[in-house]
Amino acid sequence: MAEETEALSALHVLEYNYTRSVGPVIGRFLTGLRDGELLGIKSSSGKVIFPPVEYDPETAETLIEFAPVGPAGVVTTWAWVSQPRAKHPLQKPFAFALIKPDGADTAILHAVDAGSEEAMKTGMRVRPRWRKERVGFITDIECFEPEP
Amino acid sequence: MSDPVTGIITPVRLEYTYTPGVAASRFLKRIASKEIVGQKCPRCAKVYVPPRGSCPKCGVPTEEEVTVADSGTVTTFCIVNIPFAGSVPVPYVSAHILLDGSDIPLVGLLQEVAAEDVRMGMRVKAVWVPDEELAPTLLSIKYFTPTGEPDVPIEKIMEYRDA
Ligand SMILES: [Zn+2]
Numbered sequence: 198m199a200e201e202t203e204a205l206s207a208l209h210v211l212e213y214n215y216t217r218s219v220g221p222v223i224g225r226f227l228t229g230l231r232d233g234e235l236l237g238i239k240s241s242s243g244k245v246i247f248p249p250v251e252y253d254p255e256t257a258e259t260l261i262e263f264a265p266v267g268p269a270g271v272v273t274t275w276a277w278v279s280q281p282r283a284k285h286p287l288q289k290p291f292a293f294a295l296i297k298p299d300g301a302d303t304a305i306l307h308a309v310d311a312g313s314e315e316a317m318k319t320g321m322r323v324r325p326r327w328r329k330e331r332v333g334f335i336t337d338i339e340c341f342e343p344e345p
Numbered sequence: 346m347s348d349p350v351t352g353i354i355t356p357v358r359l360e361y362t363y364t365p366g367v368a369a370s371r372f373l374k375r376i377a378s379k380e381i382v383g384q385k386c387p388r389c390a391k392v393y394v395p396p397r398g399s400c401p402k403c404g405v406p407t408e409e410e411v412t413v414a415d416s417g418t419v420t421t422f423c424i425v426n427i428p429f430a431g432s433v434p435v436p437y438v439s440a441h442i443l444l445d446g447s448d449i450p451l452v453g454l455l456q457e458v459a460a461e462d463v464r465m466g467m468r469v470k471a472v473w474v475p476d477e478e479l480a481p482t483l484l485s486i487k488y489f490t491p492t493g494e495p496d497v498p499i500e501k502i503m504e505y506r507d508a
Binding site: 202203204205206207208209210211212213214215216217218219224225227228231232284333334 | 347350351352353354355356357358359361362363364365366369370373374481
């Protein structure tokens with residue numbers, strides 16, 4: 198009788214691949230990642246915005262002057278992920294952190310592989326761990342890791 | 346210098362664990378043996394395929410199971426002209442098919458017929474996958490195809506054409 202009252206269950210996957218054109222500024226940033234460098238952009242007031250944006254957030258002027266930053270930098274805030282999910286950047290406990298590379302005035306969100314929560318500190322210095330095969334995507338940085 | 350990056354592909358993926366419920370599960374299990382089972386409302390006597398366990402009109406549980414035919418009548422249809430990943434060649438016809446013995450049409454693919462030859466009232470029958478490929482899924486019905494019988498007069502399917 199079990200067959201008669203048992204409800205079936207199946208995996209149902211909904212998946213869309215969006216192809217996005219990235220424009221000249223994010224395109225340059227992603228090209229930089231592929232080449233293993235971090236590029237910010239100078240704002241009208243001389244601040245370096247990283248990752249780069251196309252328009253000045255205060256004056257709305259078009260921004261064109263790129264500036265290399267980091268690649269090492271400082272953790273400005275973080276949250277520990279004790280149980281990573283399948284789509285997370287690391288498959289072991291890690292921190293999502295805002296990282297401000299040296300020479301930049303803003304921070305980027307990325308993963309930090311610190312080994313343990315105790316090893317994480319606001320203000321700690323980290324550097325990118327680059328992938329060997331890079332394609333021009335944010336995951337070209339596998340994660341950040343503490344500077345030795 | 347290598348080419349600059351101009352685009353990226355960002356996948357959006359959602360994984361659902363889908364359960365059709367007990368009534369539709371029983372329907373799907375029978376599909377695996379080429380039997381199409383609906384449920385009859387004890388109050389209004391309508392037969393629902395696939396069954397959902399209750400009558401949406403009367404709000405009462407439907408427990409009586411009835412086997413319906415794998416042949417039926419096209420109540421309405423749509424000609425698809427835009428292909429998508431994994432679709433059959435366009436133009437093709439997606440039809441509402443009122444299986445004989447049921448009171449609600451189900452959606453089926455029509456094949457072995459030119460799109461311009463499909464009509465409301467056309468008689469069709471299921472073409473099943475080979476026996477070794479039968480499984481508890483509607484994919485066990487490959488598609489529907491015309492039987493060649495005379496069309497059902499439109500008056501007889503008026504009640505169902507918008508369902
Ligand atoms: Zn009813």
